[in-house]
Structures are given as structure tokens and as C-alpha cells.
Amino acid sequence: MKCVKFLLFFFNFIFWLCGLALVVLGVLMQVNLHNTLNIKDPSASGAPIVVIIVGVVIFFIAFFGCCGAWRENYCMVTTFAVLVFMIIIIEVAAAIAGYVYRKKLSVVVEDSLADMIHEYKNSTADFRKTVDKLQEDWKCCGSNSSTDWRGFGPDDISVPDSCCVNVTQDCGVGFMMDAAKVHQMGCHDALVKLLQDNLLWVIVGVLVIAALQVLGIVFACCLMRGIRSGYEVM
Numbered sequence: 001m002k003c004v005k006f007l008l009f010f011f012n013f014i015f016w017l018c019g020l021a022l023v024v025l026g027v028l029m030q031v032n033l034h035n036t037l038n039i040k041d042p043s044a045s046g047a048p049i050v051v052i053i054v055g056v057v058i059f060f061i062a063f064f065g066c067c068g069a070w071r072e073n074y075c076m077v078t079t080f081a082v083l084v085f086m087i088i089i090i091e092v093a094a095a096i097a098g099y100v101y102r103k104k105l106s107v108v109v110e111d112s113l114a115d116m117i118h119e120y121k122n123s124t125a126d127f128r129k130t131v132d133k134l135q136e137d138w139k140c141c142g143s144n145s146s147t148d149w150r151g152f153g154p155d156d157i158s159v160p161d162s163c164c165v166n167v168t169q170d171c172g173v174g175f176m177m178d179a180a181k182v183h184q185m186g187c188h189d190a191l192v193k194l195l196q197d198n199l200l201w202v203i204v205g206v207l208v209i210a211a212l213q214v215l216g217i218v219f220a221c222c223l224m225r226g227i228r229s230g231y232e233v234m
Contacts, residue, residue, distance in 0.1 A: 022055030
């Protein structure tokens with residue numbers, strides 16, 4: 001009985017940390033998608049928001065479970081087990097939805113990059129700085145190729161300086177098709193792979209946490225049985 005009690009208490013502490021980790025992960029995903037990568041598709045916020053909500057709920061359920069285990073309260077432990085079971089269902093559903101959404105990422109990224117290119121000239125300095133940093137960091141130019149910037153300059157063969165192999169002032173003027181001076185590969189494929197890989201790791205993490213929660217339910221059921229047996233003896 002004591003062993004199960006402390007195992008459940010320890011599990012809830014780990015559970016509490018997992019909830020906190022999910023909240024941080026969800027916030028980082030949201031910031032990365034909309035600020036760093038400038039993805040404007042509202043559906044892209046679905047996964048981060050679900051992760052944040054689940055993390056907050058787990059955070060409070062774990063605290064509830066700790067109290068129930070420490071006080072050996074049958075009602076609280078039972079409620080904890082039921083709530084954890086519901087969370088597991090939500091997590092599995094979210095993991096399936098995330099896996100399905102991975103296939104949509106290509107279209108979302110392509111649309112977002114097209115909007116970034118279209119708005120670049122008439123946008124704010126901060127927006128242009130974000131696009132430039134993206135192209136410099138990933139050593140890419142445009143969405144699918146450097147020709148996506150056609151119309152950027154009056155000569156139709158100029159690109160932003162951030163497309164250049166060696167970035168200097170006006171290095172992209174007139175060199176759109178020059179592979180020696182301007183990156184010819186677009187940013188689309190690299191960004192899609194990055195997002196798909198990150199989303200896959202999030203899915204794996206959520207499923208691992210769900211598996212740990214099943215163990216928590218087993219501990220809770222054992223403690224519930226022990227508490228009930230104690231009541232019967234009394």
C-alpha cells in the first residue's frame with residue numbers, strides 16, 4: 001500500500017513535469033510557426049494550441065493526483081484515474097490529427113512563402129528582416145527557386161540580397177540565375193522537412209506521455225483497491 005502510494009506520488013511529479021514541458025513545447029511551436037516562419041494559415045495553430053491546453057490540464061490533474069495519493073482519498077484518486085483516461089483519449093486523437101496534418105504542411109508552407117514574397121517590397125522592415133534571415137539561415141531563395149522573385153526588381157532578374165551566396169549590398173541585383181552568386185534552391189522543401197520532423201517528434205512525445213499515463217492509471221487503481229480494502233477492514 002505504501003509502495004503504491006509513493007509510486008503514484010512520484011509518477012504524478014513526473015506527470016506534472018510532462019505537463020509543464022508540453023506547455024513550453026506548444027508555446028515554442030506557436031512562436032516558431034507564426035513569428036519565425038511567418039506561417040499565417042490558422043489551421044497551423046491547431047496542433048500547438050491543443051498541446052498547450054493538454055499541458056495545462058495535465059499540470060492541474062497531476063497536482064490533484066498528488067493530493068489524492070498523499071491523503072489516500074478514494075474519491076480523489078478515482079477522479080484522477082478517470083481524468084487521466086480522458087486525457088489519454090484526447091492525446092491519441094491529437095497525435096492522429098497531427099499525423100494527418102503532416103501531409104498538409106507542403107501546401108501550407110507553399111502558400112505562406114508565396115505571401116511572404118508577394119508582400120516583401122511593401123512590408124515593414126521587421127517583416128523583411130524575418131524573410132531575409134530565413135533565406136540566409138537556410139541558404140535558399142524564394143519558394144521553389146530563385147525565379148519566384150521575378151518582378152522583385154525592374155529588370156525582372158534581381159533578388160533580395162539575402163539570396164546571395166556571399167551577402168553584400170546589392171549583391172542580388174541582376175544575378176537571379178547566376179548559381180555562383182545566388183542560391184538557386186527554394187526554401188519550400190527544407191522548411192517542410194523541418195516542420196514534418198518536428199511534428200513527428202511532438203507526436204512521439206505525446207504518445208510516450210500517454211503510455212506513462214496508462215501506468216499512472218494502473219497505480220491509481222491499485223491504490224484505490226488498497227484504500228477500499230482498508231475501509232472494509234474498518
